[in-house]
Amino acid sequence: MSDNQFIKLRKEKLAKIRALGIDPYPVESGRSHKIADLFEDRESWVERAESVTLAGRLVAMRRQGKLGFGNLEDDSGKIQLYVSKNETGEENYELFKLCDAGDFVEATGSPFFTNSGEYSLRCSRIRLLGKNIRPLPAVKERVEDGKTIRYDEFADIELRYRKRYLDLLLNPEHRKVFKLRSRIIREMRSYLNERDYMEVETPILQPLYGGANARPFVTHHNTLDVDLYLRIAVELYLKRLIVGGYERVYEIGKNFRNEGMDRTHNPEFTMLESYEAYSDLRGMMDLVEGMVKHLAKNVIGKDEYVYQGHKVNLMGEWRRAGMAELVQEKLGVDVLNESDEALIALCKKHELEIPPGSGKGKIIAVLFEHFVEHSLIQPTFVCDFPKEISPLAKAKPGNPLLADRFELIIAGGEFANAFSELNDPLDQRARLEAQAALRAMGDDEANVVDEDFLEALEYGMPPMGGQGIGVDRLVMLLTENDSIKEVILFPQMKPGI
RNA sequence: GGUCCAGUAACUCAGCGGUAGAGUAUCUGCCUUUUAAGCAGAGAGUCGAUGGUUCGAUCCCAUCCUGGAUCACCA
Numbered sequence: 001m002s003d004n005q006f007i008k009l010r011k012e013k014l015a016k017i018r019a020l021g022i023d024p025y026p027v028e029s030g031r032s033h034k035i036a037d038l039f040e041d042r043e044s045w046v047e048r049a050e051s052v053t054l055a056g057r058l059v060a061m062r063r064q065g066k067l068g069f070g071n072l073e074d075d076s077g078k079i080q081l082y083v084s085k086n087e088t089g090e091e092n093y094e095l096f097k098l099c100d101a102g103d104f105v106e107a108t109g110s111p112f113f114t115n116s117g118e119y120s121l122r123c124s125r126i127r128l129l130g131k132n133i134r135p136l137p138a139v140k141e142r143v144e145d146g147k148t149i150r151y152d153e154f155a156d157i158e159l160r161y162r163k164r165y166l167d168l169l170l171n172p173e174h175r176k177v178f179k180l181r182s183r184i185i186r187e188m189r190s191y192l193n194e195r196d197y198m199e200v201e202t203p204i205l206q207p208l209y210g211g212a213n214a215r216p217f218v219t220h221h222n223t224l225d226v227d228l229y230l231r232i233a234v235e236l237y238l239k240r241l242i243v244g245g246y247e248r249v250y251e252i253g254k255n256f257r258n259e260g261m262d263r264t265h266n267p268e269f270t271m272l273e274s275y276e277a278y279s280d281l282r283g284m285m286d287l288v289e290g291m292v293k294h295l296a297k298n299v300i301g302k303d304e305y306v307y308q309g310h311k312v313n314l315m316g317e318w319r320r321a322g323m324a325e326l327v328q329e330k331l332g333v334d335v336l337n338e339s340d341e342a343l344i345a346l347c348k349k350h351e352l353e354i355p356p357g358s359g360k361g362k363i364i365a366v367l368f369e370h371f372v373e374h375s376l377i378q379p380t381f382v383c384d385f386p387k388e389i390s391p392l393a394k395a396k397p398g399n400p401l402l403a404d405r406f407e408l409i410i411a412g413g414e415f416a417n418a419f420s421e422l423n424d425p426l427d428q429r430a431r432l433e434a435q436a437a438l439r440a441m442g443d444d445e446a447n448v449v450d451e452d453f454l455e456a457l458e459y460g461m462p463p464m465g466g467q468g469i470g471v472d473r474l475v476m477l478l479t480e481n482d483s484i485k486e487v488i489l490f491p492q493m494k495p496g497i
Numbered sequence: 498g499g500u501c502c503a504g505u506a507a508c509u510c511a512g513c514g515g516u517a518g519a520g521u522a523u524c525u526g527c528c529u530u531u532u533a534a535g536c537a538g539a540g541a542g543u544c545g546a547u548g549g550u551u552c553g554a555u556c557c558c559a560u561c562c563u564g565g566a567u568c569a570c571c572a
Binding site: 085 | 509510522530533540541563
């Protein structure tokens with residue numbers, strides 16, 4: 001971007017500062033206290049009149065002749081600076097006059113109360129730490145009845161996402177969202193660590209991708225001269241680790257799916273997957289429910305959340321119900337015992353598309369997604385998924401059509417997915433080969449056959465439960481944001497501007 | 498991908514077929530307790546882009562770009 005009037009002026013100021021023999025970008029900075037420190041027992045600070053040095057960004061300036069006020073902000077808080085020529089001396093006051101909102105400065109002085117009663121720092125010296133040459137958007141705020149009213153808020157959604165640093169700087173409530181995100185993830189880790197899980201890191205660049213139905217991003221390694229895929233899931237690698245003898249592992253990291261983008265999908269997103277030997281689907285329900293309730297209670301401290309226009313109570317008893325049972329509730333059709341023809345006719349009647357190669361299970365899933373999923377508002381474990389669409393899940397004993405799998409649905413959206421993991425190597429091979437057949441029929445999201453994974457299974461894998469939680473969506477729910485872009489610091493945007 | 502909405506100064510926005518406006522911000526002057534500081538003055542814009550209609554387009558039309566909402570598709 002070329003220089004505008006503002007930048008030209010500030011570059012001129014830079015030159016003036018340098019002409020005074022002052023380095024506007026010094027190497028050394030130092031502070032004796034953070035701003036929040038001065039707000040503990042203010043009266044005592046004032047009484048002691050101790051000199052302290054603060055450092056931070058100057059976020060506002062009110063200059064009036066031989067004295068001026070500024071607001072200094074660091075990551076702990078904000079305090080008013082009182083700068084008068086009497087106290088700083090001529091030379092230092094000249095520097096202060098060359099400072100702008102947006103500059104980083106060091107302020108030395110002692111706390112006091114102004115005539116109007118505002119707790120401030122009476123400055124004996126101002127030192128420049130980093131000169132700003134592009135003015136920050138002008139946002140003004142006023143405190144009324146303890147509430148902060150902001151004027152001319154930096155609110156353009158596109159700019160907020162593209163220039164996230166400005167969003168964070170100018171909109172404290174957005175800064176708070178990402179702080180909560182960090183706490184949520186930290187608390188997830190400790191929840192699992194306390195349960196004897198081990199955190200691991202597995203490849204992001206994979207020779208084959210697997211563990212989910214999705215199209216991948218492809219890249220190329222020059223030295224090996226091979227194409228590699230960015231992972232769409234970590235499942236198959238974590239299972240290899242269970243084969244290797246660890247009993248409880250998890251990974252929190254980015255997955256990449258080359259699919260559409262909307263309010264709940266970003267091409268790279270954060271997933272938590274965990275696997276636990278000798279557990280099963282029931283164990284995973286307890287784990288997921290326990291963890292989410294723990295986060296709601298300990299990080300946020302609320303029972304009820306407003307999400308996508310719905311009131312969701314996370315602290316109640318979470319329903320566990322079969323997919324077919326839920327469809328039957330809604331449509332009055334006993335889908336498990338109905339003939340394929342009748343189900344196909346039902347789909348046709350509602351103009352629902354059935355992908356080629358679909359069996360009964362897939363058709364039931366289509367009906368579920370169309371008629372039921374959106375209406376599940378309170379947390380619901382939808383169990384007994386059709387085996388046909390669950391190639392990595394163990395079959396449900398007693399019903400060859402079903403798999404021991406659930407998805408957690410909240411406010412009509414998917415939050416987690418879990419199985420009793422399939423550990424029969426022959427069955428697993430047959431299922432992946434069936435996926436390959438679907439792929440041959442044009443389903444480019446079907447799983448690929450991963451021979452190395454199958455070989456690992458052949459060496460023996462214990463029975464286990466595994467689950468994956470979409471971390472971004474969980475953060476959305478807990479921070480009551482309806483767009484995934486509000487909880488990802490740098491969401492994917494088209495190049496532009 | 499369909500539909501709808503938006504794009505005007507650094508920020509928030511108004512405007513309208515006749516050469517662009519406000520508040521804040523900025524600059525200059527005054528100002529030693531201000532706090533959305535104040536007072537006086539000034540500068541600042543390719544009106545998202547490209548075509549078309551018109552004597553004349555920021556405004557009307559078309560196409561495109563970017564973003565948002567929504568539906569469809571998709572985990």
